[in-house]
Amino acid sequence: MLLPSIRSLRLTLALPLALALGGAAQAEEVVVFAAASMKTALDQLAADFQAETGNTVTISYAGSNALAKQIIEGAPADIFVSAAVNWMDEVEKAGLAVDGTRKDLFGNTxxxxxxxxxxxxxxxxxxxxxxxxxxxxxxxxxxxxxxxxxxxxxxxxxxxxxxxxxxxxxxxxxxxxxxxxxxxxxxxxxxxxxxxxxxxxxxxxxxxxxxxxxHKPILYPGALLTGAADDADKAFYEALSGDKADAIFAAQGFKILN
CATH class of the missing domain: 3.40.190.10 (Periplasmic binding protein-like II)
Structure with missing residues (x-):
C-alpha cells in the first residue's frame, strides 16, 4: 500500500508544476519600436497589458528616423509607431508593414x-x-x-x-x-x-x-509589421487603439485620432 501512496503524492506534486511550466511556455513577447515621445504613456499601457495577459512587451524607444532605418535593415520588431508620416511611409514602401493595419493613432502639439x-x-x-x-x-x-x-x-x-x-x-x-x-x-x-x-x-x-x-500636423501612425507572428502581437496592437490606451494617452496630452 505504501508504493501507490508515494506515486499518488508524486503525481499530485508534479501536476501543478507541469501546468505552471506549460503556462510559462505559452507566454509570448511583443517587440515594439516606438517614437521616444511616447515613453511615459506607452510604458503604462505595456505594464497593464503584461499584468493582464502574462505576455512580455519589450519596447525600443528612439527617434522615428532611427527606428525606421533599423526595421528596414532587418531589426526584429512586431509593431512600429512613428511620430511622423514620412518614416512610416518608408517602412511601408519596404514592404514591412502588414497590409491594412496602418492607422493614425495619436496627435500632438x-x-x-x-x-x-x-x-x-x-x-x-x-x-x-x-x-x-x-x-x-x-x-x-x-x-x-x-x-x-x-x-x-x-x-x-x-x-x-x-x-x-x-x-x-x-x-x-x-x-x-x-x-x-x-x-x-x-x-x-x-x-x-x-x-x-x-x-x-x-x-x-x-x-x-x-x-x-x-508646421505639418503631428501624427503618430502605427502598423503591425510582417515579422509579427503570434496573437500577442496582434492583441497589443489592437490595445493601442482601445479605450484604456485612449485614456492613458489623453491624460499625457496626446490627441486621440483612432
Missing part, C-alpha cells in the same frame, strides 16, 4: 519650454527675440533634419521667420526626450518639444505653443 517650474510666458511671433531670450545659451531641439520633433520645430521657426536668427544657437539631440533632458537639467534654458514631453517632466515650463499652421 509643439511647444516651447523653459527650464524651471515658473518660467514666464513667451509671445511667439515674427518679432520674438529668441536669441535675446537665450542670452548666450542654447535652444535644445531634436535633430532638425531627421527626427520628427526637430523637423516640426525647424519648420515652425522658419514659418515665423525666426530660424535664421537662432540656427547657430541650436543644440541638437538624437531624440525629443534627450532634447527635453537638456532643458530639464538646465544645460539649455529653452527647448522645443511636444506638449506630452513637457507633461512628463516637472522641471520645465511650457512658455508658448506654436501655431498649428506653422
Amino acid at each position: 509643439l511647444v516651447l519650454i523653459a527650464h524651471g517650474k515658473d518660467a514666464p510666458p513667451v509671445s511667439l511671433g515674427k518679432d520674438t527675440d529668441l536669441a535675446g531670450l537665450l542670452a548666450g545659451g542654447k535652444l535644445s531641439m531634436a535633430l532638425v533634419d531627421s527626427v520628427p520633433a526637430g523637423q516640426y520645430g525647424k519648420a515652425a521657426l522658419e514659418s515665423l521667420g525666426l530660424w535664421s536668427g537662432i540656427e547657430a544657437d541650436v543644440a541638437q539631440s538624437d531624440n525629443v526626450r534627450a532634447a527635453l533632458a537638456l532643458v530639464s537639467t538646465g544645460e539649455a534654458p529653452y527647448g522645443i518639444v511636444y506638449a506630452t514631453d513637457a507633461v512628463a517632466d516637472d522641471n520645465v515650463t511650457v512658455v508658448a505653443t506654436f501655431p498649428e499652421d506653422s
Whole structure:
C-alpha cells in the first residue's frame, strides 16, 4: 500500500508544476519600436497589458528616423509607431508593414519650454527675440533634419521667420526626450518639444505653443509589421487603439485620432 501512496503524492506534486511550466511556455513577447515621445504613456499601457495577459512587451524607444532605418535593415520588431508620416511611409514602401493595419493613432502639439517650474510666458511671433531670450545659451531641439520633433520645430521657426536668427544657437539631440533632458537639467534654458514631453517632466515650463499652421500636423501612425507572428502581437496592437490606451494617452496630452 505504501508504493501507490508515494506515486499518488508524486503525481499530485508534479501536476501543478507541469501546468505552471506549460503556462510559462505559452507566454509570448511583443517587440515594439516606438517614437521616444511616447515613453511615459506607452510604458503604462505595456505594464497593464503584461499584468493582464502574462505576455512580455519589450519596447525600443528612439527617434522615428532611427527606428525606421533599423526595421528596414532587418531589426526584429512586431509593431512600429512613428511620430511622423514620412518614416512610416518608408517602412511601408519596404514592404514591412502588414497590409491594412496602418492607422493614425495619436496627435500632438509643439511647444516651447523653459527650464524651471515658473518660467514666464513667451509671445511667439515674427518679432520674438529668441536669441535675446537665450542670452548666450542654447535652444535644445531634436535633430532638425531627421527626427520628427526637430523637423516640426525647424519648420515652425522658419514659418515665423525666426530660424535664421537662432540656427547657430541650436543644440541638437538624437531624440525629443534627450532634447527635453537638456532643458530639464538646465544645460539649455529653452527647448522645443511636444506638449506630452513637457507633461512628463516637472522641471520645465511650457512658455508658448506654436501655431498649428506653422508646421505639418503631428501624427503618430502605427502598423503591425510582417515579422509579427503570434496573437500577442496582434492583441497589443489592437490595445493601442482601445479605450484604456485612449485614456492613458489623453491624460499625457496626446490627441486621440483612432
